[in-house]
Amino acid sequence: MNTIRQLIQYVPIKKNDLILQMRxxxxxxxxxxxxxxxxxxxxxxxxxxxxxxxxxxxxxxxNIPEESIMSIAGVVVAYILGQSHVDAKKAE
Structure with missing residues (x-):
């Protein structure tokens, strides 16, 4: 696997490839x-x-109703996905 990485280092890359490599x-x-x-x-x-x-x-x-648990879980999932999106945009 290291030999593949070494070979890739010598291949000319385009701008988009460089961005992907940096990420x-x-x-x-x-x-x-x-x-x-x-x-x-x-x-x-x-x-x-x-x-x-x-x-x-x-x-x-x-004895918390199942609907309440699912609502709370849905809000948390939405928060996590939203925060992940914000973190990804900040990293660019």
Whole structure:
């Protein structure tokens, strides 16, 4: 696999390819972030809290109506998707 990367480095690239390569390098850099930095994500914590609410409602018998749980989950999913879109635009 390294030999393929080495060969690709010598292939002439167009402007759009360069942008894709830069995004890929940024993605690789973000993948190396320490776990503690990833735990600061609001999207991550919203997903954890929502999953905890669903599990608590089923296991502990909180008796929250299913429609309410689905509404809360829908709002959280919309928030996460919207925030992801904002983060992607900010990264450009």
């Amino acid at each position: 890929s390098e940024k993605h690789q850099a973000e993948r190396g972030k320490p776990i503690m930095e990833k735990l600061k994500s609001r999207k991550f914590w919203m997903a954890i809290v929502t999953a905890g609410l669903v599990i608590a409602n089923n296991r502990l018998g909180l």
